[in-house]
Amino acid sequence: MMGIVLYELAGADPNLRFSPHCWKTRMALAHKGLHADRRPWRFMDKSAIAFSGQGNVPVLVDNGEAIYDSWQIAVHLEQRYPLAPALFPGERxxxxxxxxxxxxxxxxxxxxxxxxxxxxxxxxxxxxxxxxxxxxxxxxxxxxxxxxxxxxxxxxxxxxxxxxxxxxxxxxxxxxxxxxxxxxxxxxxxxxxxxxxxxxxxxxxxxxxxxxxxxxxxxxxxxxxxxxxxxxxxxxx
Amino acid sequence: MMGIVLYELAGADPNLRFSPHCWKTRMALAHKGLHADRRPWRFMDKSAIAFSGQGNVPVLVDNGEAIYDSWQIAVHLEQRYPLAPALFPGERxxxxxxxxxxxxxxxxxxxxxxxxxxxxxxxxxxxxxxxxxxxxxxxxxxxxxxxxxxxxxxxxxxxxxxxxxxxxxxxxxxxxxxxxxxxxxxxxxxxxxxxxxxxxxxxxxxxxxxxxxxxxxxxxxxxxxxxxxxxxxxxxx
Known part of the structure; x- marks a missing residue:
């Protein structure tokens, strides 16, 4: 699938997105100026992210490539979008x-x-x-x-x-x-x-x-x- | 006075230099490749570092300029010796x-x-x-x-x-x-x-x-x- 999709933990209210790790990713995407299709996910929806090979969110799907773990997602975004504002602004x-x-x-x-x-x-x-x-x-x-x-x-x-x-x-x-x-x-x-x-x-x-x-x-x-x-x-x- | 002098907390054995903050400075000096005249100091020697305007070590005297607080000393060394290996290697x-x-x-x-x-x-x-x-x-x-x-x-x-x-x-x-x-x-x-x-x-x-x-x-x-x-x-x- 094209574009960026982000699976985020949601509450009873599907618009309530509260996971600390998902918030790391959400701020990282905003910093990079990237739009994502943010999809609500619940603990019981393991099958919805099984394609990522594990069962935790955030899961980012970047133009067909699945990445999980908020740290790995940040590193991915920095490498994939080097011309957007830097998440790690400076050597090391x-x-x-x-x-x-x-x-x-x-x-x-x-x-x-x-x-x-x-x-x-x-x-x-x-x-x-x-x-x-x-x-x-x-x-x-x-x-x-x-x-x-x-x-x-x-x-x-x-x-x-x-x-x-x-x-x-x-x-x-x-x-x-x-x-x-x-x-x-x-x-x-x-x-x-x-x-x-x-x-x-x-x-x-x-x-x-x-x-x-x-x-x-x-x-x-x-x-x-x-x-x-x-x-x-x-x-x- | 010329050169670099470092006042370090010492034990009963004047060669035992154990302060955690003095060790930060000692490693920083080594990293920069700078030699210091390392002088033993004891808690009761407040008068020996009174010239720095306070009573704690490390105190660094760099060619006549007194700097105290290990963090300020590190920042000073980086600014004063920019061509030596960087203590903060990279922007930010x-x-x-x-x-x-x-x-x-x-x-x-x-x-x-x-x-x-x-x-x-x-x-x-x-x-x-x-x-x-x-x-x-x-x-x-x-x-x-x-x-x-x-x-x-x-x-x-x-x-x-x-x-x-x-x-x-x-x-x-x-x-x-x-x-x-x-x-x-x-x-x-x-x-x-x-x-x-x-x-x-x-x-x-x-x-x-x-x-x-x-x-x-x-x-x-x-x-x-x-x-x-x-x-x-x-x-x-």
Whole structure:
């Protein structure tokens, strides 16, 4: 098939696209100025992406070529569209961005996941709920409700975990420097995951990370800000 | 004064130079191929570096100009010696390296510090010991010995904290890509701090981070490997 197709995890509302990794890819496509046919996908739709040889989204189909794993998709887009704005603007930026992507996945994703776990569950399509509950309760060794009850502790853990981000954002507007690039998007995806599924406010409004997130919400004509999200009930700072 | 002078924290043995931040600077100087007159400094020698306007090392004096803070020293060296091998090899590498430096300082330094706290104390010059005990016991809210007793927990915390590093070192030899640069040295400094003061082995020998550390111990003709260190009592994996 021609053009670019992106399979994104969706909730009960097919327009609610909340996966952190899919958000990395969505921002990367916007950065490159590329249009994609964004298709909703649910955990129970494994067969719909079986052509990719695995069962997770995002899956990108670029003019017939299937690529999975958000990092591999970013590397693909950079190589395939070298004349579009660079996701890795400078020699070796890809190597350091690789570390920052791993930091987002290892230091932020698990703790944000615990904070918003029950909110995600409540926004899933009905057919995804028992799968999600079973696999996550196995992973955490307790019920979704028990994990959710630990939210205050996990919010503290998160605010500690983002200390390096906070530090540098006092001195520079974006992780990537004066303008945003993939090193920003791979972290921002984690915050969009929360924004799309949960009313919880992860950040205090005087946190430099809050202001960085605002800048990225405004990027690309407010693409991320305009995306369907959970209603925010106000801050918990 | 002409040439480069570097003030480094030293132990009872003046040749034992163990500060993580001083190690960042030492590797940066080696990378640039610059010689420095390395002077031992102790916590009680505040007056010896008062000319820098503050009381912490490393302090670099580059042909009469005093610079403090290891990050500022790295930025200075890159600007002052642009023809020497680059610490930030590529456009915007300085921005992402800034994040990685902050990650080393916020995610690794506090936990490694707890692991080796009592070992550091035991290697300090006699005149530094009461200052060190008092300030650290205030910071941690308990005795050095109580903090040291939590070593097994802190080793687990560390091995979890380095997960992003482990992830990318499966795919690339250095954080900076195919060769080492400042993004590597700012992390490596944390491991040298431990190597120089403590017999504890922070890493399992099959950890990709262990192999990365080996590569950096071998860099610059084994500069770091040959430096005075605590004797290792073998691995605790």
């Amino acid at each position: 930026m890809v190597d350091l961005s690789h570390f920052i992507n791993a930091w987002a996945d290892k230091a932020l994703l698990p703790v944000i996941g615990r904070i918003i776990l029950l909110d995600i569950y409540n926004r899933l399509a009905p057919q995804d709920r028992s799968y999600f509950r079973r696999t996550r309760e196995e992973r955490f060794g307790r019920s979704l409700e028990e994990v959710a009850a630990e939210r205050p502790t996990n919010l503290e853990t998160l605010r500690h975990a983002i200390a390096p981000l906070r530090d540098i954002l006092r001195a520079q507007d974006f992780v990537s420097g004066q303008t945003a690039a993939y090193a920003d998007y791979c972290i921002f995806g984690m915050f969009m995951w929360s924004r799309c599924t949960s009313p919880v406010e992860l950040l205090a409004s005087n946190d430099p990370v809050f202001l960085w997130r605002e800048r990225l919400l405004d990027a690309f004509d407010g693409l991320a800000r305009a995306a369907p999200s959970a209603e925010h009930e106000g801050e918990s700072s | 590498m300085v921005d992402l390296s800034h994040f990685i430096n902050a990650w080393a300082d916020k995610a690794l330094l506090p936990v490694i510090g707890r692991i080796i706290l009592l070992d550091i104390y035991n290697r300090l010059a006699p005149q530094d010991r009461s200052y060190f005990r008092r300030t650290r016991e205030e910071r941690f809210g308990r005795s050095l010995e109580e903090v040291a007793a939590e070593r097994p927990t802190n080793l687990e915390t560390l091995r979890h904290a380095i997960a992003p590093l482990r992830d990318i070192l499966r795919a690339q030899d250095f954080v900076s890509g195919q060769t080492a640069a400042y993004a590597d040295y700012c992390i490596f400094g944390m491991f040298m701090w431990s190597r120089c003061t403590s017999p504890v082995e922070l890493l399992a020998s099959n950890d990709p981070v262990f192999l990365w550390r080996e590569r950096l111990l071998d860099a610059f003709d084994g500069l770091a490997r040959a430096a005075p260190s605590a004797e290792h009592e073998g691995e605790s994996s």
